[in-house]
Amino acid sequence: MQLxxxxxxxxxxxxxxxxxxxxxxxxxxRKSRLTLEMINQLRHTxxxxxxxxxxxIEMYQKMYGGSIADAAVPA
Numbered sequence: 001m002q003l004x005x006x007x008x009x010x011x012x013x014x015x016x017x018x019x020x021x022x023x024x025x026x027x028x029x030r031k032s033r034l035t036l037e038m039i040n041q042l043r044h045t046x047x048x049x050x051x052x053x054x055x056x057i058e059m060y061q062k063m064y065g066g067s068i069a070d071a072a073v074p075a
Contacts, residue, residue, distance in 0.1 A: 034042075
């Protein structure tokens with residue numbers, strides 16, 4: 001598996017701008033308020049990214065970590 005394949009696979013599950021349904025008016029200068037639904041979605045997104053990061057760290061440790069023979073103490 002090549003490095004760019006790993007990152008493209010992760011990016012396929014993320015939300016894109018086309019899926020965003022938020023509509024902004026240029027004439028409306030008020031700050032948009034976060035709804036409970038938006039906050040919940042943000043919380044889920046952050047949670048998923050943390051899970052992805054921990055999985056990738058585990059994979060990197062398996063891929064680039066030393067072998068058992070490297071960790072053995074010479075007698």
